[in-house]
Amino acid sequence: MPFSMLKNLKVLVVDDDATTRLALRGVLSRQGYQVVEAHNGQQGIEAAQVHRPHLILMDVVMPELDGYSACAQIRLLMGDESLPIIMLTAADDMQSIEMAFNAGATDFITKPINWALLTERVRYALRTGGLNREVRRSRLREAAVRRVAGLGYWEWSLGGDTLAWSEELEPLTGVAAHHLANLEALIEYTHPDDRKRLLSGLERARDTGSKLDLEFRLLAGTDERVLRLIGERGTQGEDANQLFGVFQDLTDSRRAEALVDYLALHDETTGLGNRRLFVRQVRNAMDGFRINSNKVLLVGTIDLSRFGRYNESLGESGADKLLGLVGQRLKDGAGPVGVEVARVGGDEFAVMVLAQDEGGAAQRFQGLLSKLTQPFRVGEHEIFLALSAGYALFPGDVSDAESLLKHAQDAQRQARRTGHQCLRASSDQDMARQQRGQLALERDLHKALERQEFFLLYQPQMDFAAGRIAGAEALIRWRHPTLGVVPPVQFVPLLEETGLIHEVGAWVVQEACRQAAAWERAGLNLRIGVNLSPRQFLSLGLFDTVAHACRSAGASPSLIELEITESLTMQDVEHSTELLQEFRQAGFLIALDDFGIGHSSMEYLLKFPIDVIKIDRAFVSQITTARGDRAIVRAMTVLGQSLGMTVIAEGVENQRPCDFIEAVGVNEVQGYLIGKPMPPQELEALARGYTRPL
Structure with missing residues (x-):
């Protein structure tokens, strides 16, 4: 030294x-x-x-x-x-x-x-x-x-299947180390939904030497702790028979993240979603519109005229209370399904309405406006609000969420300038041009079936457990002689309005049954999903039409899956129950489409004879980043499987969301990752040579 x-x-x-x-x-x-x-x-x-x-x-x-x-x-x-x-x-x-x-x-x-x-x-x-x-x-x-990071150490002795934990385990989780002495005990203390994933990760690290890094929920009495488990196998001597790693308690972090996410997406004064959340909801709804959807999405904005005077007369706290009452009245008027409400500016609110047609959407929006014309009471003051509103529609006005909201705001400002209470975001000239185009399209639509201009594409559905194509959804297309292939969103609503849906819908059923029979004869037992429109479903002859088409084609009823929506069944519950029971007794499968964005009533889910539920893509598109969507998908999966139903997730376009969906237990998956809508010969080739994406 x-x-x-x-x-x-x-x-x-x-x-x-x-x-x-x-x-x-x-x-x-x-x-x-x-x-x-x-x-x-x-x-x-x-x-x-x-x-x-x-x-x-x-x-x-x-x-x-x-x-x-x-x-x-x-x-x-x-x-x-x-x-x-x-x-x-x-x-x-x-x-x-x-x-x-x-x-x-x-x-x-x-x-x-x-x-x-x-x-x-x-x-x-x-x-x-x-x-x-x-x-x-x-x-x-x-x-x-x-201590600050919530870290501890663990080891897994592979020879004796023993787990050793550092002294931090019990203070962090509430579970003593001796309760987690081996792999079986650890799995027993793991949340049931996470057990398979944890076991697979540990076995993979043991068998292949790959690094383990995953989160799971540890059950500590009535509490749940979120643990991150990291580990890897030793490489030399006796260490090669050991897995070494660290564990970290992420419970508080995940709760804090959830709170931050909530605060980032919600307005403090009213408790409603803010502009960011609203645009996300609109975008998800637009993305969730099936290519052959027959619904309409309305986005409306409501501006409270001269709201600054209430800040002066009521004070800031009184004005905030008034905003809270407005938000609550809009929320109450929205009901449980089909409408979202947000505060997107100081005195501006936004509404999203999902309906079967423009008239229904506009009617619901006007209903909310009428509720705001009734007086509010803040302390001793009785207040009548003046407002202006505007709305835009999808499909029709624009193709993205921000533009749809902007068009609604432009219409609201135009309404305020012209003294109207509410206007749609389209000029008279635009409306006239749209009407002329619709009339021409309607005229050609009457001849399309006769000219054999309709055709079906099939989008494959992959079974996770079997690793194969288990079925496909039939999707209608129209090859117009001059316009080319017309998107279903442009002509399916016209089929409904003109009543042509009965003839065209019957053709779709016949073609799907013919294709199912052809595949069955060729050795391919592929289930084919056929969408039923509201008019079809409510018609008295639907069962006879479907049964006749199936018999004529020689198809097995068990290969025909009739897809209905929750909102469709709600229009006449008694009729829906009787009709679905009749189909079930005849051997047809029943699928509940767009599950989660309709009524989702447990009572009706138990009442209707449902074989398959299809989780709407609105919950799938953000599953890798939105913890709430993951929880919703997991809950819907558990609900469906507990009732003996097959659960299919729609709109899967990438491998990472697919991995999340498989991890939460969904049975089957549909989307561009598996295959785009394709002609029958392409789907047959895919089904015969299908290999799961890694």
Whole structure:
């Protein structure tokens, strides 16, 4: 150790012999140490507390208090096990040595002192003491980091299937380590929905040597803790039969993230969603519109005229209370399904309405506006609000969420300028042009079936467990002689309005049954889903139409899956129940389409004979980033499977969402990742040679 470093090290010499102290001072000073002296054991204790030496040389035999007792008290008072204490003794028998170590001595030197040996022992003791102090500090720092980060260590002995956990486990999770002594016990304490994923991850790390890194929920009584488990297999010697890693309690972090997400997406004054959440909801709804959807999406905005005057008359808190009442009245008027409400500006609210047609959507929006014309009471004040509103429609006006909201705001401002309460975001010229186009399209639509311009494409559905194509959804297309292929969103609503849906719908059923029979004869038992429109479903002859088409084609009813929506069944519950029972008894399958965005009533889900539920893509598109969507998909999956239903997730376009969906237990998946809508010959080739994407 360099001299410059030694001069800062302090040595306490405790000896009642002045000659020995003088000699020790001389030798140690020449080595560069600072020397402090004490004449007896009691003075040595006091000097140690005052000077905080780096090393103590302690004589054994002293008046008042011997070295053994003084050493023991110094250890007790200073609480520093890394402080070197070297005993100076004339006795070299084992009993004296044992007494020195029992008192807390680090080392001993016999008298007469060998000075060369003394300097080496002192240097060694100081170096060892410094290392011990650094180790202790490192452990304290490590413990602090682990405590703050919620970290601990674990090991899995593969040979004996035993799990070892660091002492942090119980404080962090509430579960004692002995309760998680092996893999079976760990799985038992894991949330049922996470068990398969955790077991697969551990087995994969064990069998392939891949790194383990996953989150799961540990059950601690009535509480759940979110743990992240990281680990990897050893590579050398006995370590190759061990998995080593760390665990981290993420419960508080995940709860904080959920709170941050909520605050980032909601308005504090009203509790409604804010603009960011509303645009996301509109975007999801637009994305969730099936290519052959026959619904309409309305986005409307409501501006409270001259709201600043209420800040002046009611004060800021009173005006905030009024905004809260407006938000609550809109929320109450929205009902449980089909409408979303948000506050998108200081005195501006937005509404999203999902309906079967434009008239129904506009009617619901007008109903909300009428509720705001009724008086509000804030304290002793009765307040009547003036407002202006506008709305835009999809499909029709624009094709993205932000533009749809902007068009609605433009219409609202136009309504305010012209003195109207509410306007649609289209000029008269635009309306006339749209009407002319619709009339021409309607005229051609009447001839399309006769000219055989309709055709079906089939989008495949993959069964996770079997790893094969299990079925397909039949999707109608129209090849117009001059316009090319017309999107279903443009002509399916016209089929409904003109009543042509009965003839075209019957053709779709016949074609799907014919294709199912052809595949069945070719050795492919592929289930085909056929969408039923509202007019079809409510017609009295639907069962006969479907049954006749199936018999004529020679198809097995079990290969025909009739897809209905929740809102469709709600229009006439009694009729729906009787009709679905009739189809079920005939051997047809029933699928509940767009599950989660309609009524989703447990009562009707139990009442209707449903075989399949299809989770709407609105919940699938954000499943990798939105924890709420993951929870909803998991809940719907558990609900469906507990009722004996097959669960299919729609709109899966990438592998990562597919992995999430498989992890939560969904049975089948449909989307562009598996295959786009394709002609029957392409789907047959895909089904015969299908290999799951890795």
